[in-house]
Amino acid sequence: MKIVISLGGSLLYPLNEEYIRLVANFIKTCKEELYIVTGGGKIAREYIKMARKFGAGEQYLDKIGIAVTRINAMLLASFFKKRIPCTIGAASKMVPPVIMGGTTPGHSTDAVAAMLARKVKADLLIIATDVDGIYDKDPKKYRDARLYKKIHVNELLRLAGGGWRKAGENVIVDAIACRVIKRARIKSIVLNGSNLKQLENAIYGKQFIGTEIII
Numbered sequence: 001m002k003i004v005i006s007l008g009g010s011l012l013y014p015l016n017e018e019y020i021r022l023v024a025n026f027i028k029t030c031k032e033e034l035y036i037v038t039g040g041g042k043i044a045r046e047y048i049k050m051a052r053k054f055g056a057g058e059q060y061l062d063k064i065g066i067a068v069t070r071i072n073a074m075l076l077a078s079f080f081k082k083r084i085p086c087t088i089g090a091a092s093k094m095v096p097p098v099i100m101g102g103t104t105p106g107h108s109t110d111a112v113a114a115m116l117a118r119k120v121k122a123d124l125l126i127i128a129t130d131v132d133g134i135y136d137k138d139p140k141k142y143r144d145a146r147l148y149k150k151i152h153v154n155e156l157l158r159l160a161g162g163g164w165r166k167a168g169e170n171v172i173v174d175a176i177a178c179r180v181i182k183r184a185r186i187k188s189i190v191l192n193g194s195n196l197k198q199l200e201n202a203i204y205g206k207q208f209i210g211t212e213i214i215i
């Protein structure tokens with residue numbers, strides 16, 4: 001099976017050596033063809049916020065974000081002595097496991113993961129984040145937030161708003177990613193990546209805690 005995993009930057013930074021080692025080991029021992037796209041997380045947003053104060057334009061800010069996602073990819077790729085591709089085309093030609101960060105301005109790494117899943121005809125796209133899935137409201141702010149077991153991609157699109165708004169913006173799954181998932185009919189799941197058992201359960205069709213995106 002081909003599996004693309006969007007690994008949220010929040011899982012990697014602040015640098016968590018134990019977790020990064022576990023992920024590397026998971027990648028090494030997994031029998032499936034894995035493609036991992038690392039996010040930028042809080043550190044990307046901090047750089048973007050400051051550069052925005054300094055007057056940088058949106059494209060430039062996105063490029064700062066991309067640089068951070070690539071640093072995260074390079075860190076994880078150090079275990080594999082492999083270069084990280086910078087484009088979907090290059091990634092699709094490599095032998096898995098493939099680890100990469102962002103590509104071009106105008107979207108998040110979730111969108112990169114969705115585009116890569118479309119390109120390699122992946123069996124599954126997993127969006128791994130630091131909460132258990134998609135909620136009706138922010139679970140970090142509201143204790144009574146309800147986790148969706150399933151959500152229709154159109155509802156997700158509505159939550160994500162029209163398109164790409166600004167660099168570092170923190171939406172659940174950005175609209176570009178939603179559209180790719182919808183058009184290419186990619187089987188997609190959002191779950192908590194800090195629990196690798198959940199990731200494994202999702203890959204092997206077992207019960208898992210998370211949200212399935214209905215197309």
Ligand code: UTP
Binds near residue numbers: 008104105166
């Ligand atoms: P992320 O994918 O980390 O964005 O990229 P995010 O929405 O903050 O995701 P989480 O929190 O890790 O899940 C960080 C920023 O880098 C730019 C965007 O500005 C994005 O907000 N970026 C990233 C791009 O412009 N293109 C890419 O391909 C990737």
